[in-house]
Amino acid sequence: MNKHTTDRLAKIWLWMSAVVIILILLAVLGYIFIKGVGALSVSFLLDMPQNNWREGGIFPAILGSLIVVVVALSFAAPVGVGTAIYLTEFRKDDWFSRVIRTASDALNAVPSIVFGLFGLALFVFYLKDYTGGPSLLSAGLTLGFMVLPTIIRTSEVAMRGVPYAEKMESYGMGASKLQTIRNIVLPGSVPGIATGIILSIGRAVGETAPIIFMVALNPTIPSSLFGSGNTLTTQLYYLAMEGISLKVAFGTALTLVLIILLLNHITRVFKKRLSRNLRRNC
Amino acid sequence: MDQKNKILVKDLNLWYGDKQALKDNNLNIKENRVTALIGPSGCGKSTFIRCLNRMNDLIDGVKITGEVLLDNKNIYDKDIDPVALRKRVGMVFQRPNPFPMSIFDNVAYGPRIHGIKDKTELRRIVEESLVGAALWGEVSDRLNTNALDLSGGQQQRLCIARTLAVKPEVVLFDEPCSALDPIATGKIEDLMQDLKKKYTIVIVTHNMQQAARVSDYTGFFLLGRLLEFAKTRDIFENPKKKETEDYITGRFG
Numbered sequence: 001m002n003k004h005t006t007d008r009l010a011k012i013w014l015w016m017s018a019v020v021i022i023l024i025l026l027a028v029l030g031y032i033f034i035k036g037v038g039a040l041s042v043s044f045l046l047d048m049p050q051n052n053w054r055e056g057g058i059f060p061a062i063l064g065s066l067i068v069v070v071v072a073l074s075f076a077a078p079v080g081v082g083t084a085i086y087l088t089e090f091r092k093d094d095w096f097s098r099v100i101r102t103a104s105d106a107l108n109a110v111p112s113i114v115f116g117l118f119g120l121a122l123f124v125f126y127l128k129d130y131t132g133g134p135s136l137l138s139a140g141l142t143l144g145f146m147v148l149p150t151i152i153r154t155s156e157v158a159m160r161g162v163p164y165a166e167k168m169e170s171y172g173m174g175a176s177k178l179q180t181i182r183n184i185v186l187p188g189s190v191p192g193i194a195t196g197i198i199l200s201i202g203r204a205v206g207e208t209a210p211i212i213f214m215v216a217l218n219p220t221i222p223s224s225l226f227g228s229g230n231t232l233t234t235q236l237y238y239l240a241m242e243g244i245s246l247k248v249a250f251g252t253a254l255t256l257v258l259i260i261l262l263l264n265h266i267t268r269v270f271k272k273r274l275s276r277n278l279r280r281n282c
Numbered sequence: 283m284d285q286k287n288k289i290l291v292k293d294l295n296l297w298y299g300d301k302q303a304l305k306d307n308n309l310n311i312k313e314n315r316v317t318a319l320i321g322p323s324g325c326g327k328s329t330f331i332r333c334l335n336r337m338n339d340l341i342d343g344v345k346i347t348g349e350v351l352l353d354n355k356n357i358y359d360k361d362i363d364p365v366a367l368r369k370r371v372g373m374v375f376q377r378p379n380p381f382p383m384s385i386f387d388n389v390a391y392g393p394r395i396h397g398i399k400d401k402t403e404l405r406r407i408v409e410e411s412l413v414g415a416a417l418w419g420e421v422s423d424r425l426n427t428n429a430l431d432l433s434g435g436q437q438q439r440l441c442i443a444r445t446l447a448v449k450p451e452v453v454l455f456d457e458p459c460s461a462l463d464p465i466a467t468g469k470i471e472d473l474m475q476d477l478k479k480k481y482t483i484v485i486v487t488h489n490m491q492q493a494a495r496v497s498d499y500t501g502f503f504l505l506g507r508l509l510e511f512a513k514t515r516d517i518f519e520n521p522k523k524k525e526t527e528d529y530i531t532g533r534f535g
Contacts, residue, residue, distance in 0.1 A: 092342050165379040169441070171340060173392040173448050174369035183395065184381065 032253050039251025049219045053235075054245050058252055060221055064136060064229040065205055067222060068215075071140020072147060072204045077197055080151025084193075087152075088159040089181055108149035113209040115146045120213040132226025139211035139231070146210055147200035154199065158192020159185055195270045202263040206256065208233035217244075232256045285312035288452060288482040289334060294348035296329060296338065303329050305506045307348070311452075311499075316474055316483040318493035318514065321503030322529065327486045328376075330503065331454050334484065335371035336364040352452070369396060372450035376457045378437035380429035380444075385412075385421050388429045388440055392448035407447050414480075415443035416473050435466025442473065446481075453477065455485040459492065471496050490530055494518050502526045 001009075047057030083100065091097040119142030123131045131138045162185050170180040186193075215230045217238045222229035230238075232252055239249040289311035296304035304326050311317050319327040329338065336357060338344045349356045357367050369392075380388050389408040398404055408425070412418040417439040421432070429440055438458060445453055455474075459467040474496045477483060487493050493500050494514060501511040502525075510517060510526045521527040 163379065165375065165377065166381055168337065168340070169375060169379050169381070169444075170391070170395075171365075172335070172337060172368055172373040172375070173395065173445065174365055174367075174372075175392075175395045176365050179395045183391065188382070 029257065032250065032257055035246075036250035036252075036254030039247050040254055044251055045255065048221075049248075052244060053217075053219070053239060053248050058232070058235065058248065058255065060219060061230050061232045061235040061252065062255070064215065064218075064222060065231040065233070067136045067225070067229065068140040068143055068211065068231055069201055069204045071137055071225065072143035073197060073200065075141055075144035076148045076151050076200060080148050080196070081155050081193060083152045084155035084159055085181060085185070087156055089177065089185065104149040104152045107145070108153075110146075111209075112146060112207055113212075115142055115210040116213055118142070119145070119210060124214060132224075134214040134216075134228060135226045136215065136222055136229045137225040139214040140225075142210045142214065143204040143207060146207065147203055150200050150203065151193075151196045154196025155189065155193045158189035158196075161192065162188035191270050191273045195267055198263055198267045198270065202260050202267070205231075205263070206233065206260055208237050212237065232259075285315055287311065288313040288353065289484075290349075290351040290354075291333075292349040292351070294330070294333060294350065295346065296326075296333060297345045298341075299343045303506050304333070307508045309501060309508055309511055311482060311484060313482050314478055314480075315498040316478050316485060316496050317499045317501065318497035319484065319486045319501045319503060320488065320490055320493045320529070323488065325503040326506040327503045328456050330508075331456055331484055331486050332373075334452070334454055335368045335373055337368075337373065339364055369448050370450055371452040371454060372445035372448055373454045373456065374438070374442050374445050374458050377461045378434060378441045380432070380437050380440055382428070382430060384426045385429045385432070385440060386425040389443050389447050392444060396448065408443075411443040411447040412440075414446045414477070415439045416469060416476075417443055433466070435462050435469060438462060438466065438470060439473070442470070442477075446477075450481065452482045452484065455483065455487075457486050457488065459487070459489070467492070490518075502529060504529075 044057045045062060046059050048059055050056030083104075087097050087100060091100075119138060123138035123141055124134050127138075131141070166184050166188070167180055170184045175183070211231065212234060215228065215234045217235060218228050218230045232255060236249050236252045236256065239245055239252065287310045289309075291307055291309040291311075294304055294307040295302065307330065319330065321327050332338045333346060333350060334357075338346065346358065348358075350358060352367075352371065356362070357364075357371075381391060383391075386408055389411050390404050393404055393407050398407070409418060409422075412421065417436060420436060421440075429437065432440060438461075442453075442458075459470055462470070471492065474483060474485070478498075485493075485496065497514045499511065500514040500517040502509050502517065502521075502523075504525055510521060510523050512522075517526065518530055521530060
């Protein structure tokens with residue numbers, strides 16, 4: 001084969017690889033859309049399930065997903081942002097900061113079902129008296145553990161993007177460390193932190209495995225954080241596995257996909273804003 | 283007439299790790315005078331100026347020995363808070379770095395972190411500082427616009443205003459004009475003559491003409507040592523050391 005031919009073959013192969021991605025995405029989304037769109041309606045989102053999910057809506061699952069995400073972020077956002085501040089502003093690049101980063105990366109690599117098992121052992125059994133056992137609180141905290149590395153990493157990157165010179169100017173005017181963090185570092189890294197938080201919301205909404213042991217099917221409005229409930233993902237799992245209603249399962253799947261697409265879109269908007277902010281350094 | 287000493291530097295040494303950057307430096311800085319520090323790149327003049335408000339504390343691995351007396355009190359004493367010190371000894375950096383906020387908020391930054399909340403008081407300080415930095419006339423009608431929209435020269439004067447707003451006693455200028463065009467440079471040099479009536483000024487520059495134009499005293503640094511220090515006119519017209527003469531006549535640098 002001459003150079004020209006190999007060149008063209010390579011190009012065709014690369015083009016086809018790229019097209020496959022689009023096809024897979026279209027196939028998945030298209031399938032979910034076609035199967036789920038019949039179920040989707042305003043009342044599907046806002047009504048209670050009837051007749052063992054065969055009729056009515058999925059409101060408890062939407063509410064449950066919202067609750068576990070709020071719990072997860074109430075834990076992960078302050079701890080994650082705090083860790084990032086500590087790493088960027090209080091710690092040189094020494095052994096301890098490397099330990100923290102390695103721990104965070106390792107945590108990110110833990111399979112989600114292992115988080116689930118750990119959450120089961122810690123929150124459901126060991127801390128049962130405080131979490132109510134298999135509750136929305138236990139599920140939310142487990143998800144919080146899982147998204148922590150994402151928040152740490154994105155916040156740290158955002159904070160390192162704040163120009164060193166701006167911090168020096170602030171110190172030069174007699175600002176303390178905390179004042180500099182509050183007035184210069186945090187405002188400068190808000191878009192990045194927000195991006196990390198939205199990514200985490202998307203991940204927490206979409207995960208099933210970590211919370212499969214804590215939230216099952218529950219057709220009622222959750223009574224409290226310590227009570228049981230279900231989320232979009234776990235409901236989807238049980239509706240399909242138990243063969244209760246594939247139609248509602250697909251409706252749930254479509255709702256979930258739409259929420260995550262929306263979150264991805266918001267993330268992109270924030271990223272754009274972030275890069276616009278960074279332009280000021282040039 | 284001899285002025286009072288504002289800052290007395292005694293046997294100042296500084297190391298970055300094991301590399302010694304400043305060696306046995308002694309220097310008097312007179313109150314309400316402009317003291318210029320000149321010397322080739324890497325001679326330690328910027329490092330030296332950052333010792334005067336302890337900005338070097340923020341850099342890892344810096345070790346300092348000797349004394350820097352501000353009004354006869356060593357700023358390296360244990361009971362000195364570097365944060366409080368930097369309120370008294372302000373600094374204008376090499377490149378203008380306005381914060382990404384409005385002109386007003388930039389100037390109000392210092393007073394706010396030092397606890398001033400009253401709006402009229404802040405407004406007064408902002409105006410006074412911008413007037414002091416010869417910028418008020420150009421920006422008084424757009425204080426709420428983003429400071430990053432100003433030109434480079436205006437940004438540097440904004441940074442001067444921001445430093446003045448904290449009401450320091452000493453203002454350190456670390457090559458303040460190296461990123462500016464000649465017209466903007468001229469404005470800042472004129473400004474220094476006004477500023478020295480109220481403040482003690484130390485300026486690092488590698489522009490010798492600038493040192494000659496603006497300063498009352500000049501120190502020549504070479505390889506971490508203050509080689510020669512005298513009245514500016516003496517240094518330029520009658521340098522004692524051969525290295526100083528070589529440098530100011532442009533034979534090296």
